[in-house]
């Protein structure tokens with residue numbers, strides 16, 4: 002049975018729209034609240050107090066009222082609110098609506114989930130209604146949201162509360178294919194809800210797109226839209242909007258920057274921060290837990306958490322899309338017993354919207370990036386917000402946890418803090434964010450790393466995902482602004498890689514710069530007299546500075562070298578050890594040699610971990626006297642003798658080689674002659690040409706000390722010789738000898754003597770038997786100039802595979 006309509010309702014129904022607008026205008030005008038005052042400070046009107054016109058000339062006060070019905074709102078808006086079961090106003094609505102209704106600019110700040118959306122949707126509807134805005138008037142209001150999902154949600158609220166109005170509204174967000182259709186219709190829309198990028202696209206591309214008459218501009222999550230990420234877009238948008246307009250800014254963490262307000266041409270805005278005096282900056286019904294979790298245990302902790310909360314609706318924040326993708330894919334394959342979903346900015350828009358709606362409806366775990374951090378009001382309450390990675394600042398934390406405990410419902414959140422991020426707690430305290438400190442219960446921990454490792458082995462496509470997740474996490478820490486809290490060099494990088502199931506730690510190129518700068522600061526330590534850290538710092542600094550001009554790969558290598566040094570000097574270098582991460586692949590990484598490092602600066606270690614000069618081992622093995630290495634004079638004498646011996650040997654070998662070449666050339670000439678004589682066919686010319694072509698390479702007369710060039714003579718270029726040398730070295734030495742650890746000088750000499758085309762003169766080498774890293778100093782004849790030229794072949798054996806990494810002319 003239909004309820005009889007109230008007298009007020011019947012009365013209002015009788016009032017024509019025109020009269021209603023006149024009435025509203027004079028009501029707002031006569032009873033408007035003083036600028037700068039907070040309507041909430043006024044005593045509330047009694048519940049049954051008459052509203053609207055009291056007599057011919059007076060109206061009821063609307064500032065400080067607690068009920069929507071007591072506000073000077075159109076019947077259509079009131080009906081919409083009633084349909085949505087919105088009766089009593091929240092604090093921010095009470096504080097801001099009286100100002101907003103009389104056309105003032107607003108800077109509204111209130112806790113998450115406190116009803117800020119209605120605080121700007123209502124004034125938009127009312128303003129356009131009072132201005133009698135119609136389809137022919139075009140764009141009357143623009144509401145900008147930082148994310149597509151939030152824009153979609155605002156659009157739903159607008160549709161619901163404004164359903165009795167006749168305005169047309171459009172949702173303009175990126176990722177939608179129907180941009181052409183939008184372009185056709187956008188000029189007919191009265192209210193645009195959009196993301197900055199899409200709005201700007203229309204401003205740039207849509208013919209006759211006109212916002213010059215718009216009345217109200219709203220920035221939801223204003224601090225986010227005003228921050229540097231949207232600066233370019235927002236400036237371009239603002240430049241196309243009329244200066245005479247009402248501007249409403251809302252956020253749980255509001256900007257107070259004068260520059261921001263100036264950018265928006267706001268004039269004496271009302272700053273309404275309704276919870277400024279509140280004891281907490283977060284909802285009172287939100288229980289917030291912080292746990293200190295080492296980086297390598299984060300996934301174990303997350304997995305354990307999910308397994309013990311299978312009946313909950315959980316929102317999990319990670320710091321990058323790639324982490325989200327990896328954790329989602331990996332956990333899905335492990336079947337935790339609750340539906341898993343993921344949401345990040347790299348997904349197609351339709352998928353994003355579908356995931357968002359599904360999560361609103363069903364109990365599940367949603368892994369997401371900060372794309373879901375702000376504004377989203379998931380229909381059925383979220384039970385837990387889990388922050389696996391620390392947010393960039395307190396504001397971001399407040400928005401993330403604000404996805405639960407909305408309006409009058411409760412909620413819980415947990416944040417995993419790394420030991421190095423513990424300072425975040427002080428920031429929480431300063432920002433009035435009450436967190437409870439909980440110790441992780443080890444008995445409940447269900448390790449997942451081993452399972453991930455086997456998953457990665459089973460599904461090859463998962464491994465690159467894990468690597469990308471690893472790198473993007475470290476990069477996100479590296480790029481954080483707050484360097485007091487986020488220091489990538491304090492992270493146990495190697496253990497973290499293992500916890501993702503990765504068999505090896507991926508390369509982290511971007512870290513090098515940090516390592517270098519740390520090295521410089523270590524130099525400052527050196528400047529201080531008697532510094533106990535001096536010795537250790539010296540080792541590290543030298544290593545870093547020696548590689549200033551090295552390429553990326555080698556830069557990474559230096560990271561590992563530095564860490565290696567620290568490992569060996571563990572006790573002494575604990576100070577630096579805190580700064581430079583250890584890695585699991587140190588021993589393997591050490592094999593890579595920085596080719597650009599000045600010769601002789603390479604540091605090798607003896608069994609006790611002491612550093613030795615590069616030739617120390619040869620000297621050591623040949624002299625048998627370790628002490629000799631420590632005496633610079635003896636060492637110099639030793640090198641001098643070595644040089645003389647080599648020179649002598651060079652001369653002798655040169656003579657022998659010349660002789661051999663001469664003989665060989667004569668032999669070849671004889672052969673050619675024989676062939677020419679035998680050939681009687683008419684293809685003689687052709688044959689000769691062919692042969693000439695075949696031999697068109699550059700020939701050198703190795704007999705001539707001046708290195709004259711003689712076409713038609715046997716020989717190969719130096720490049721070919723080197724290439725052949727490399728090949729031979731690789732095949733014969735590396736594969737056979739080095740891998741078996743039977744590398745010996747005798748073998749090499751034998752090999753080179755047998756090898757005809759290459760006039761390999763002499764060869765000495767450095768061998769580090771236990772490292773399987775070898776430098777071959779190979780002396781060749783450079784036939785063009787007929788001097789002895791030395792190439793170094795650097796060979797390394799990495800995980801059982803020989804690899805010639807490079808060769809070059811050293812300045813020995």
Ligand SMILES: Nc1ncnc2c1ncn2[C@@H]1O[C@H](COP(=O)(O)OP(=O)(O)OP(=O)(O)O)[C@@H](O)[C@H]1O
Nearest residue numbers: 087089090091113114115116117118253376378408
């Ligand atoms: N006056 C009201 N009466 C009842 N429910 C309300 C009222 N105002 C808002 N709500 C409800 O409170 C919830 C939170 O509102 P809203 O999304 O506007 O919060 P918010 O302050 O914008 O949050 P955030 O800062 O996270 O964006 C919504 O579900 C909304 O329907």
